[in-house]
Amino acid sequence: xxxxxxxxxxxxxxxxxxxxxxxxxxxxxxxxxxxxxxxxxxxxxxxxxxxxxxxxxxxxxxxxxxxxxxxxxxxxxxxxxxxxxxxxxxxxxxxxxxxxxxxxxxxxxxxxxxxxxxxxxxxxxxxxxxxxxxxxxxxxxxxxxxxxxxxxxxxxxxxxxxxxxxxxxxxxxxxxxxxxxxxxxxxxxxxxxxxxxxxxxxxxxxxxxxxxxxxxxxxxxxxxxxxxxxxxxxxxxxxxxxxxxxxxxxxxxxxxxxxxxxxxxxxxxxxxxxxxxxxxxxxxxxxxxxxxxxxxxxxxxxxxxxxxxxxxxxxxxx
Amino acid sequence: xxxxxxxxxxxxxxxxxxxxxxxxxxxxxxxxxxxxxxxxxxxxxxxxxxxxxxxxxxxxxxxxxxxxxxxxxxxxxxxxxxxxxxxxxxxxxxxxxxxxxxxxxxxxxxxxxxxxxxxxxxxxxxxxxxxxxxxxxxxxxxxxxxxxxxxxxxxxxxxxxxxxxxxxxxxxxxxxxxxxxxxxxxxxxxxxxxxxxxxxxxxxxxxxxxxxxxxxxxxxxxxxxxxxxxxxxxxxxxxxxxxxxxxxxxxxxxxxxxxxxxxxxxxxxxxxxxxxxxxxxxxxxxxxxxxxxxxxxxxxxxxxxxxxxxxxxxxxxx
Numbered sequence: 092x093x094x095x096x097x098x099x100x101x102x103x104x105x106x107x108x109x110x111x112x113x114x115x116x117x118x119x120x121x122x123x124x125x126x127x128x129x130x131x132x133x134x135x136x137x138x139x140x141x142x143x144x145x146x147x148x149x150x151x152x153x154x155x156x157x158x159x160x161x162x163x164x165x166x167x168x169x170x171x172x173x174x175x176x177x178x179x180x181x182x183x184x185x186x187x188x189x190x191x192x193x194x195x196x197x198x199x200x201x202x203x204x205x206x207x208x209x210x211x212x213x214x215x216x217x218x219x220x221x222x223x224x225x226x227x228x229x230x231x232x233x234x235x236x237x238x239x240x241x242x243x244x245x246x247x248x249x250x251x252x253x254x255x256x257x258x259x260x261x262x263x264x265x266x267x268x269x270x271x272x273x274x275x276x277x278x279x280x281x282x283x284x285x286x287x288x289x290x291x292x293x294x295x296x297x298x299x300x301x302x303x304x305x306x307x308x309x310x311x312x313x314x315x316x317x318x319x320x321x322x323x324x325x326x327x328x329x330x331x332x333x334x335x336x337x338x339x340x341x342x343x344x345x346x347x348x349x350x351x352x353x354x355x356x357x358x359x360x361x362x363x364x365x366x367x368x369x370x371x372x373x374x375x376x377x378x379x380x381x382x383x384x385x386x387x388x389x390x391x392x393x394x395x396x397x398x399x400x401x402x403x404x405x406x407x408x409x
Numbered sequence: 410x411x412x413x414x415x416x417x418x419x420x421x422x423x424x425x426x427x428x429x430x431x432x433x434x435x436x437x438x439x440x441x442x443x444x445x446x447x448x449x450x451x452x453x454x455x456x457x458x459x460x461x462x463x464x465x466x467x468x469x470x471x472x473x474x475x476x477x478x479x480x481x482x483x484x485x486x487x488x489x490x491x492x493x494x495x496x497x498x499x500x501x502x503x504x505x506x507x508x509x510x511x512x513x514x515x516x517x518x519x520x521x522x523x524x525x526x527x528x529x530x531x532x533x534x535x536x537x538x539x540x541x542x543x544x545x546x547x548x549x550x551x552x553x554x555x556x557x558x559x560x561x562x563x564x565x566x567x568x569x570x571x572x573x574x575x576x577x578x579x580x581x582x583x584x585x586x587x588x589x590x591x592x593x594x595x596x597x598x599x600x601x602x603x604x605x606x607x608x609x610x611x612x613x614x615x616x617x618x619x620x621x622x623x624x625x626x627x628x629x630x631x632x633x634x635x636x637x638x639x640x641x642x643x644x645x646x647x648x649x650x651x652x653x654x655x656x657x658x659x660x661x662x663x664x665x666x667x668x669x670x671x672x673x674x675x676x677x678x679x680x681x682x683x684x685x686x687x688x689x690x691x692x693x694x695x696x697x698x699x700x701x702x703x704x705x706x707x708x709x710x711x712x713x714x715x716x717x718x719x720x721x722x723x724x725x726x727x
Contacts (some may be wrong), residue, residue: 133512134514135453135454135510135513135514135517136453151512157499161489165483165485167483167504168484168486168503168504168506168507168510169507170504170507171479171503171505171506171508172507172510172511174507174532174533175507175508175511175529175532175533176511176528176532177507177510177511177514185483185485185486185489185503186485186488187489188486188489188506189486189488189490189492189493189495190489192452192453192486192490192494192495193494193495194491195453196495197454199453200498208582210494211493214492214493214494215493259681272595295492320545323682349495404439
């Protein structure tokens with residue numbers, strides 16, 4: 092393999108595969124473009140949940156139990172905030188708060204999100220390039236049976252309870268995508284991490300020119316399923332597939348991406364879906380996609396890179 | 410004794426005497442008006458050091474060693490902030506940060522500082538009324554041999570190093586004083602706590618109408634010395650007395666307040682200054698003013714209240 096890998100990622104699943112990729116390739120050849128549409132302002136802080144999950148994971152300081160936040164975290168601020176009547180539904184750990192304080196301060200001083208995150212990631216020892224999908228604000232709004240809700244209200248405060256009718260990304264039509272999402276010169280493959288298609292990957296695709304650039308490039312594009320056995324590994328992807336009228340399976344996800352992906356990494360448990368996915372004109376690689384530990388992440392990453400190589404030398408790709 | 414006591418307070422010394430007063434009288438008859446001129450904005454937070462010191466002290470959750478901040482405090486946020494290159498010269502403990510987060514959020518939402526503090530103090534179980542000197546921003550600026558500095562830059566970051574030439578209170582000429590500082594109906598005595606005359610008490614006096622109201626009232630006004638044996642109990646009061654050309658003694662403080670105070674509580678160590686203070690037309694009560702523990706605070710508070718009573722029934726007072 093030669094050239095860069097561009098990974099599109101949301102939170103936990105994306106971070107895990109990104110860590111695997113960083114471990115099996117030279118980290119400086121990996122660019123992880125991260126969803127920022129579930130960023131929000133809370134308690135006066137600019138919070139970027141997906142960027143932080145990817146950063147903490149790549150830095151080796153993520154909480155392995157929750158998948159978000161930092162390991163060895165303490166909760167003194169939240170405890171004291173609750174005692175004086177503050178809002179505590181969005182749990183911010185003490186160490187994690189330092190990230191929000193520093194990011195917020197620097198954004199207010201006029202620095203771009205990509206510049207702040209580049210520096211924070213460097214200080215935490217992150218190897219790969221880790222870029223926000225855009226420096227401009229994009230905000231996911233979820234229309235539900237209880238009205239339209241800001242993403243974190245639906246996702247965290249209401250714990251994904253209200254049924255989803257539709258989703259929109261406010262600001263996506265004018266936000267400028269990060270350059271890495273438009274120019275694939277030197278890129279060997281695009282990897283769509285096993286993140287939520289609707290709220291992690293779709294916002295990236297919604298940025299001006301990104302969907303077109305991904306559709307038109309001759310660089311192999313491989314998506315890794317976030318659905319195994321009809322269940323999401325983590326989060327509300329399966330619930331959203333159902334509520335938005337898709338097949339609640341890896342096939343539903345492959346259909347959602349079909350038209351611009353070349354390859355789909357399917358879990359071995361779902362091998363019976365391979366033919367239907369292939370019928371979409373998408374090549375299928377079947378393997379164990381569950382990332383229970385770092386060895387799993389490396390193994391899946393190696394499979395994904397091998398699949399990219401195969402697609403690069405086979406069909407239409409350079 | 411009948412009627413309310415109005416105490417003017419800054420940080421540590423003021424908080425200690427306020428706690429003593431709250432312990433020896435009915436707390437609901439005590440109003441503590443607190444300096445806000447060393448409030449500042451830092452890391453995006455609205456920080457009110459004196460209000461918080463008084464609140465934590467009256468709530469029984471103050472750190473007895475530092476005099477500021479909360480007892481049993483942890484420092485996880487500051488530690489993580491330092492690790493990512495953030496500013497840590499102003500030490501904000503984890504529990505303390507909750508206060509700043511909640512205050513900042515509510516101020517930004519349009520609530521007044523007095524309203525926020527009333528609620529926070531109530532949630533922490535504070536008995537006496539505790540009011541900011543004003544809901545409008547006033548900011549102490551210190552002109553030094555190294556130029557003009559914002560108060561906390563001089564006080565905390567530079568540890569009071571640069572020599573003080575003069576002090577001004579930006580915004581004091583237009584800030585509206587809290588009503589408790591203008592209307593003394595029902596007030597039995599005004600107590601000037603042993604706080605820094607120049608940066609804790611002077612900003613209160615600088616608010617429109619306050620100095621006049623204090624000068625004209627028939628309510629006894631008693632100041633407690635913050636200087637014992639030529640030394641400040643805590644903080645830069647002695648250094649400021651010297652650098653601003655005052656006598657570095659309780660006499661220097663008594664002269665600074667003379668013209669509107671009726672009584673001065675002098676430490677027994679400084680008994681030789683009593684005649685010079687009396688010569689200013691100020692009655693003197695000599696006692697042990699050191700507040701090493703809660704019993705000391707109560708004893709001094711009882712002395713102060715007794716002195717107020719004595720002044721009320723003697724001379725010109727009603």
